[in-house]
Structures are given as C-alpha cells and as structure tokens.
Amino acid sequence: MSDYAISVKNISKKFKLYHEKRDSIFEAATSFFQKKRHYEVLQALDDVSFNVKHGEIFGIIGRNGDGKTTLLRIISKIYTPDSGSVDVKGSVIPILSLGLGFHPDLTAISNIYQSSILLGFKKEDITKRVDEIIKFAELERFADTKVKNFSSGMQLRLAFATSVLVDPDILIVDEVLAVGDVNFQKKCLDTILSFKKRGKAIIFVSHSMGEISKFCDTVMFLKEGKVGNIGSPAESIAAYQDYLAKHPEINPKENISNNI
C-alpha cells in the first residue's frame, strides 16, 4: 500500500446547488419557515477510488462538470470529502487554473513569495530561487509589474514556473497547456517528463486526447462523478468516446474537439 504516491479511497462529495442562493440573514430566517427547499443536492463525486504510483503520469478525462476539478481540490486539501480518505505522500502543488492564487494587485515577485510561503517554503529559500523562477517564466521585464496587467499566458507561465521550482513531490496539471504558446508548452512537457523520471507523481487533466494518450501511463475516465474506467490511455479514451457517442445530446461540440 505504501508504494503509492497518492491513494484515494472511496471519496464521495455532495454539493448543495442553490437555485436561489440565500445570502442574507433575513432570507435565511424567512426560508426557515418555508417548507420549500432552495437547493438540490449535487453528487459531485460518488465512491471514487484510485492509486497513483511514484513516477507515474495519471491522466483524468471526462466531461466538464463531471467532478474532475472537485477531485483535484480534494487531493490538494482545499475541499474536505464527505466520506472516504486521501493519502498523499509528500508535498502537493495544485495548478488548478490560471495562477496559483495570485493577487492581481501584487507584483510578480510578491506573488511568488506569497504562493511559495503558502506552499510551505521559508523566505530565505524563496529569495534564492526568485530569479530562477522569473527566468523560467520568461518574465524578466515584468518582475515588478502587477499581475493584473498580465495576459493569461503570462499568468500561466508564472504559476507553472513557481510550482515547478519549489520542487513538489506531486504535481497536478489541470488543463493548463492549452493556454501557453508552443515554446512554453514544450518547456512544460519537458519539465513534466523530467519530474516523471525523478520518480514524482503527476496528475494530468486535459481535454486533448492526443496529449493524454501520448504522455499518460494510466488514465481514469470520470463519468458523472463515478469512476467510468481506469486503465491504459487507449482503453479509457475508448470508454469516454463510447460514452459521448451514446449521449450526443450532452455536449456535441466537445465530442468533436476531442476527436482532433
């Protein structure tokens, strides 16, 4: 058991989906007397279990809204699951979207400090690495610029550079490659592969089936919050595309782009 870098057991997570969100105490008080329910329960994840080995690139595919991001947030401790357990060996870096919790009104340098301190780094260690991070992100000219003036590609580069150079044991890559330009994409993929070589675990979420089949060792297909399939990339992609073919009404556009 202890061979796994990430071990997820029977995770379930429900959300209250408010159709008319109660944001004031008055509404909370009045709705207390009404029998009407203001929300429905959304089962975001239902009994999901899987293991990721050291040195493995673990792909996750599935439609938008089928629980991929919720799962990543549970692995990185942002959400607490309703039931089940997550066992993670070492430090986790989430790259959940553009940015790494960057504050728009702080400069690139201040944001590197903020994010790395949050990820458990000492100030002295960050000071040693700051120049390297800026260089890797190719943002030398913008080091003292506020992040709100950055393009999304620049924010992504800063986030990726920060999280790679703090050298985590586990890297979570959530659909970020689509934003960078070709050069930076190559740099990211090289980094991810070198992480793999050094025995680190990588969770890779993408809508590009090409990338998934090229880089992943194991792929999980999340189907409406449940495990649809865990297996080789070819198997899981086939299961996913089979599922999409049977439900063409759900999201035909995505179906087309996935076949590219």
Add this chain to the structure above:
Amino acid sequence: MTSIIEEMWKTKEIIFNFAKSDLKIRYRNSVLGIFWSLIEPLLMLGVLFIVFSTMFKFEIPNFPIYLLVGIVCYNFFKNGTVFALNSLSNRSTLMTQIYFPRSIPAISSGITAAIMLILELVVLAIFIVIFQFVPPITILFLPLILALLFILVLGIALPLSVLNVKYKDTEFIWMVIVHAGFFLTPIFYQFDMMPVQVQNVLQFSPMVQIVTMAHHVVLYGTLPSVTSILYAVGSISVITAVGYLIFRKYQAKIVEEV
C-alpha cells in the same frame, strides 16, 4: 484554543506575508502610504477636541492625551475587526487554489491593525512630549492592556471573517456596532458622567473597561480597579470563546460558499 495558538506559530510567515500584502494593497497608488493611518486618528482628535473642549466645555484634565488614549485603543479595535470582515472573501480565488488554514486572514488582519497601533502609539508619545505631560510609572502596564485588547480583536475577527463569507449582512451589522460603540465608550467623556442605569449596562462592554483601564494607567497613575479587570477579562473570555466556536463551526466548509 491551544490548537489555534500552535497554528499561529507554525504559520507565522504566512500571517506576516498576508499582513504585509494587506498594507501594500491598502495603500497602493497613494502618495502618503501608511502615514494615512496616522492622519485619520489625528483628524479625529482635532475634531473631538474642538467640539468637546470649546463647545461643551468638558473639564477633563489633560484632555488631548485623554482623547488620544481612547482613540488609539478604539482604532485598534475597529481596524482589526473591520479588516477581518473581508479578509477571507477577498481571497476567494486563493482559497480555491491553495490550501491554507482559514484562521490566517483574520489573524493577519489583527497583525495589520497592530502595526498601525504601534505607529499611533508613537503619535501618542509625541503628544505626551508636546504637552509636557509627565506620564506616571503605571504607563508600563499599557502593553498588558493592549495585549488583552489584541485577544478581543482576534476573538471577534475570526468569526467575522467566516460569517461575512456566508452572510454579507455581517459587514453592515458590524459597521453599525463599531460606530455605535465609539459613542458608548468613554473616549471623549468620562464614564461616571453617564446615568447609573446606563453605566450598569455598559460596564459589560469590554471596550469600556479597556479604555477605562488605559486612562487609569496612562493618566491617573493608578492601577485599574479589580472590578474593571474582572469585567474585562470575563467579557473578553466569553466573546473570544463564542467567537472561536462560531469560527470552528464554519471554517471547514467555508471555501464552498465563496
């Protein structure tokens, strides 16, 4: 409670980083920067002094110092709690991208306010010199009183930070309380000017006791009465305990509410 102190110690770098960036963001694009935190209490002092010494003719000895002691204490209370209101909700993106203990933003709001308090204490010292007031030896107890006030600030800041994510009303209700509290605290009058019935109620206010105690040690050279200390410690313990329980109830799932 011990767990939160432990957490504070372990995460002190994050707390100070947040406090620093809060100050940076607060005074971005301003020429005077952090000096604004000095100008505000000085303006307040000027207005209160003119109104109550010339129009109402209050005869409180060393009135400017008396006023400033109250203003400095109350400002710390106001800043710490008001900064905390939006400390979590302003970090909604951060909350969904990196995990950090939910108590940190509220605690660093308290630290930000404490940094401003230190600047205001410098102003108080300058005033003491200008008015050639010789402070009694009991002034050495002022830090203890301010430490007690810091506990009160944290005890209120923690629940406010999570409640304001869940219910935006918290902010409006709290602003009313803070404004009313300024007039219900003996900052520009003496507590015994109040009718006895009102005194009986207001003595339960921790700010009344804190400011009274501060006046005692800074101006009168007397130690605070045992009753004052008991009322202050009692009310602050109750508020902090209740505040911590509220915070603990909501903190784990608060990220789902942002």
